[in-house]
Amino acid sequence: MEMSLEKASELLKKSKKTVALTGAGISVESGIPAFRGKGGLWETMDPMEFAHIRAFRKDPGKVWDVLLRTMKDVLEKAFPNPAHKALADMEENGKLEAIITQNIDGLHQAAGSKRVIEFHGSFARIICSHCHRSLPIQELFLEELPPLCSCKGILRPDCVFFGENIPEDALYAAQEHSMTCDLMLVIGTSAEVWPAADLPRVAKNRGALVLEINPEPTSLTPISDGLLRGQAGELLPQLVARVQG
Structure with a gap:
C-alpha cells in the first residue's frame, strides 16, 4: 500500500523509537x-x-x-547524499534511535550519524x-x-566476506533495536538478504510499524504498513521537513 508523505510524517511524529534499516539503494544516489x-x-x-x-x-x-x-x-x-544527511538530521533532532545498515561505505557516519550499526562491517x-x-x-x-x-x-x-559470520555485536544490537522499536524505516533495500532480511519481520512481529522507502515494491511490501515510492534522496528530506515543521 503506497503512503503519502503527510501520513508517513504523522507516523514518525508519533513514534517513540524509530530505527532505520538501510541498503544499497540509499547509496546508489552517491554513485556507489x-x-x-x-x-x-x-x-x-x-x-x-x-x-x-x-x-x-x-x-x-x-x-x-x-x-x-x-x-x-x-x-x-563517493560523498553522502541528501538521504544520508536527512537521517543524520533525524538523529540530531531526536527522531531516530539508530541506523542498521547493510552498506559498507561509511557514508552514514560521513553525513554525521553517530549511532550506526554496521551489519556487514565497513x-x-x-x-x-x-x-x-x-x-x-x-x-x-x-x-x-x-x-x-x-x-x-x-x-x-x-x-564481511561471503562465508563469514555477521559480527556478534552488530547482530545483537540490530536484533535488540528491531525488537524494541515502534517504527522501522526500511530504506533502499529489498530485504531479501538474510539475516538482515529478518529484522523488519522481527520488528513487525513485536508490534512495530514498518514503512518502506523504495523506488519499487519489494518482497517486504505485502507485510509493510506503507510504501513511500521513490528515491530516498528526494523523499527523506521532504519527510524530515514535515516532521520538523
Whole structure:
C-alpha cells in the first residue's frame, strides 16, 4: 500500500523509537553501484570467485586487484547524499534511535550519524589479518598487491566476506533495536538478504510499524504498513521537513 508523505510524517511524529534499516539503494544516489540486481556488480563478476573468504585466503592479490581496488576507487570518490544527511538530521533532532545498515561505505557516519550499526562491517576501515591494526581506507596505498601491514600481515577491508559470520555485536544490537522499536524505516533495500532480511519481520512481529522507502515494491511490501515510492534522496528530506515543521 503506497503512503503519502503527510501520513508517513504523522507516523514518525508519533513514534517513540524509530530505527532505520538501510541498503544499497540509499547509496546508489552517491554513485556507489549495488551488488545485486540489474546493473549490479555481481553481473560483471562471480561473487564466489572474488568476494568469498576462501577466495581471499587463496589469492588475496587477485581479489584486491579485481574487486577491492575497484571498490576502493569508487568509495574514495563517493560523498553522502541528501538521504544520508536527512537521517543524520533525524538523529540530531531526536527522531531516530539508530541506523542498521547493510552498506559498507561509511557514508552514514560521513553525513554525521553517530549511532550506526554496521551489519556487514565497513570498507572504510582496513585491518591487518595478523595483528588487527586498523587504518582508514584513505591511508592505504596500493603500491603492492596484496597490501601488507608493517608486521607483514595481509591487509583486508573490515567487512564481511561471503562465508563469514555477521559480527556478534552488530547482530545483537540490530536484533535488540528491531525488537524494541515502534517504527522501522526500511530504506533502499529489498530485504531479501538474510539475516538482515529478518529484522523488519522481527520488528513487525513485536508490534512495530514498518514503512518502506523504495523506488519499487519489494518482497517486504505485502507485510509493510506503507510504501513511500521513490528515491530516498528526494523523499527523506521532504519527510524530515514535515516532521520538523
